[in-house]
Amino acid sequence: DAGVIQSPRHEVTEMGQEVTLRCKPISGHDYLFWYRQTMMRGLELLIYFNNNVPIDDSGMPEDRFSAKMPNASFSTLKIQPSEPRDSAVYFCASSRQDPGKNIQYFGAGTRLSVL
């Protein structure tokens, strides 16, 4: 299995621009998670999906952030408009049914820099 695939690996953009991060979960996994990691705040859960349906988006910082999962093999996290404080590493992870009992497999992450 190829694992969780994220793209791009690095993204540099200017303040005000739209940014779209992409994730392909492991085939057969029912749960997909988006995390943001910064030195100040650590690893934060932004949103997670179960069977393509958003379950909890309470971690999404504000309306500038949105996430979609149109099918079982693809998800996007969009920031519009982007701000310098959005600079972070964004991870996508997936797991089998019942994430409490199953391993979360993380993608390599997308390092976002907003200038």
Place this chain on the structure above:
Amino acid sequence: QQPVQSPQAVILREGEDAVINCSSSKALYSVHWYRQKHGEAPVFLMILLKGGEQKGHEKISASFNEKKQQSSLYLTASQLSYSGTYFCGTLTNNDMRFGAGTRLTVKP
């Protein structure tokens, strides 16, 4: 709510032991442990479930005290490859939160 990890950082010599603690203010369904090396993604180490079931690998063990809502990760006879940041993740009511991490450095 984010679980609390301690210590924040620890430095060891090869062969020494270390304990990393994780506590929550909420009743826990499970505790997950991950290790992250600099510039890489977190990698699974261990899951501890309410009731005593464990899933893990490597020469790492952990405990889960359900009543105290605490977990500890035990690293024995540390190796250079153990260096990294260790995160505990706690699951309560389908809400997964990670601690701030413990930076472990193993020196020769």
